[in-house]
Amino acid sequence: RKEVEQDPGPFNVPEGATVAFNCTYSNSASQSFFWYRQDCRKEPKLLMSVYSSGNEDGRFTAQLNRASQYISLLIRDSKLSDSATYLCVVAGNNRKLIWGLGTSLAVNP
Amino acid sequence: DGGITQSPKYLFRKEGQNVTLSCEQNLNHDAMYWYRQDPGQGLRLIYYSQIVNDFQKGDIAEGYSVSREKKESFPLTVTSAQKNPTAFYLCATRDRGITEAFFGQGTRLTVV
Numbered sequence: 001r002k003e004v005e006q007d008p009g010p011f012n013v014p015e016g017a018t019v020a021f022n023c024t025y026s027n028s029a030s031q032s033f034f035w036y037r038q039d040c041r042k043e044p045k046l047l048m049s050v051y052s053s054g055n056e057d058g059r060f061t062a063q064l065n066r067a068s069q070y071i072s073l074l075i076r077d078s079k080l081s082d083s084a085t086y087l088c089v090v091a092g093n094n095r096k097l098i099w100g101l102g103t104s105l106a107v108n109p
Numbered sequence: 110d111g112g113i114t115q116s117p118k119y120l121f122r123k124e125g126q127n128v129t130l131s132c133e134q135n136l137n138h139d140a141m142y143w144y145r146q147d148p149g150q151g152l153r154l155i156y157y158s159q160i161v162n163d164f165q166k167g168d169i170a171e172g173y174s175v176s177r178e179k180k181e182s183f184p185l186t187v188t189s190a191q192k193n194p195t196a197f198y199l200c201a202t203r204d205r206g207i208t209e210a211f212f213g214q215g216t217r218l219t220v221v
Contacts (some may be wrong), residue, residue, distance in 0.1 A: 032151055043199055043212035044152070046200050087151070089210075095140055095159055095203070101151035 001026055004090050006100035013107055019101045023088030024070045026028045030098075033064055033071045036087040038102065044087055048073070078107045112136065115200050115213035118190065122194075122220050123127045132200030141183035144211065145169060145196045147160045152199065160182055171183040194220045 005024045013019050025033075033050035048055060050071045054063040061074040070088075073084055088100035113134045122128045132141065143155040154167030158177040172191025177183050187194045197217050201210040 032208075041197070041217075043215050045212070046209045049209060096143070096154070096157065097203075099152040 003027060004088055005023055006086075006088050006103045008021045008101060008103060010104040010106055012108060013078055014107045015080060015098070017107075018074065018076045019078060020075075021073045021086055021088075021105075023052050024068075025088075025090045025092075025098070026069070027090070027092060027098075028066075028069060029091050030069075030090045032059040032071045032091040034089040035062055035071075035073050036089060038085045040084075042048050047086070053093075061109055075105075079103075080107050080109060094105065113200060113202055113211055113213035115198075115216050117216060118214065120216055120218045122218070124220055125189045127189060128187050129196075130187065130198055130200075130217070131154065131185045132185065132213055133181055134183075134202045134213075135181060136202055136204070136211065137180070138202035138204045138211070140205070141172070141177065142201040143167075143175065143183070143200065144199045146199060147180045147196050155185065155198075174199070194218060 004025050009091045035047040036044040037047045038044040048062045050062040059076045063072045083106050085102040085104050087102045091100045116131045117214045140159045144156040146152050153169050155173050157176040158164035160189040161180050162178050164175050173175045174186045197215050203210050
């Protein structure tokens with residue numbers, strides 16, 4: 001089993017749709033969790049940190065379920081500009097970041 | 110401007126030549142990382158350093174070497190021993206504690 005697993009997609013959704021991504025992780029001792037966005041041929045950029053209580057930033061909501069060892073990202077009212085690859089990242093206490101392979105999202109007009 | 114600078118953005122080299130990729134940061138972050146990304150693939154860790162004069166191998170260190178003589182700098186050398194060096198190379202930094210990583214813009218290396 002991979003340490004961090006994501007559905008690679010692609011997810012093709014119309015503008016205005018709500019879309020959700022899940023990411024599972026294998027190490028129950030993991031301490032911090034992040035979602036990154038990566039545009040084609042660019043570097044990854046932090047989208048959101050994921051807290052135990054869940055957090056929301058505009059149209060984006062991230063949640064953590066420690067019992068089931070997964071994190072989720074919900075995007076509401078999708079825009080064309082949301083088209084990208086979304087990377088799930090998990091960190092333990094050894095300073096290493098474990099990256100998922102990413103989920104590809106295409107928002108269509 | 111604060112941030113992470115990778116240079117050059119594009120690099121072409123002949124097979125068999127060593128090449129060094131630069132990564133400089135002025136964020137005063139302790140940890141620095143080198144990743145490789147192949148088309149349609151995820152990030153794979155090459156080397157990382159948590160402190161000056163110390164570094165550890167990642168998952169795919171063979172054919173690569175690094176140094177960390179200064180906090181600000183973490184250059185990566187791609188040696189001729191690396192069988193498939195053509196890839197997108199990303200440098201990242203992290204501050205102390207449980208924090209996110211910040212990336213440079215990457216270097217796209219093509220070996221011909």
